[in-house]
Amino acid sequence: MADNTTLADKIAALKREKNAVILAHYYTRPEVQQVADFIGDSLALSQAAAATDADIILFAGVYFMAETAKVLSPGKKVLIPDPAAGCSLADSCSAADFRRFRERYPDHKVVAYVNTSVEVKALTDICCTSSNAVKIIRALEGQKILFAPDRNLGDYLKRVTGRDDIVLWDGACHVHEKFSLEKILELKREHPDAKVLAHPECKKPVLLAADFVGSTAAIIDYVGSDGGKKYIIVTESGILFELQEKYPEIDFIPAPPTDSTCGCNDCEYMKLVTLPKIYDALVNESPEVVIDEEVRRRAEGSIRNMLGMSK
Structure with a gap:
């Protein structure tokens, strides 16, 4: 080879x-x-x-x-x-199951994370990303909301927007679910000058311990504007390549999962x-x-709706 x-x-x-x-x-x-x-x-x-x-x-x-x-x-x-x-998150929400779930909430606006299959997007009113999700939810003030598929991101959105009434699908990302709060706090004790940067797909206790919560792109941008010299990174370890390329003078420490001592957390997929x-x-x-053209067109509609709302 x-x-x-x-x-x-x-x-x-x-x-x-x-x-x-x-x-x-x-x-x-x-x-x-x-x-x-x-x-x-x-x-x-x-x-x-x-x-x-x-x-x-x-x-x-x-x-x-x-x-x-x-x-x-x-x-x-x-x-x-x-x-x-x-994707463990996308796979946690099949289109058939999601269709039955949303039928229980006919008066709810359906907001789905972009980490879903095209068939689920086709059943969605508005897509969102981890970068614009807060803005999308706030724009739907006064409307009932069903959010899928990530329960951790959904819980984060409820806290940030004050929308305790959002109905959540019970799905999660296997990578972000596994981060250990105990190990993150241990790293923080070892590196008291390091800030904790976490993805909103992580569990609530991890997010509450973070100095900054944001998407992968937002984490990269935060490092560029913050001026710090050391960060504990709580998302998939692949981001470290881009971070080290952009900021070679900064020390990045990957947060480990609960069930590993490897010092990192990889997405096997x-x-x-x-x-x-x-x-x-x-x-x-x-x-x-x-992709079936009818499914594609409906999925595109949910994405275009998001783009129109997040300008």
């Missing part, structure tokens, strides 16, 4: 030959992020790809992210290097994406993400 440098060169040549762009989420492997044209959060990546003249979008991330890219770029071919790269799989996907132009 070719080494990473050789594969990266071959991938770059294939991108030029096929007019392709590669999107990589912050949680993917460092070598995957290095071959990407765009690195970021899932929705921002899909928007960036939609604005290009590329014929092919390869999404180095998990499956729902590639679906979102297809929703926003129906005329482009969208590839996913490994279709087995799922994100790590399924490798350079050989990216290369093969570009060579074969497969596996391709294909």
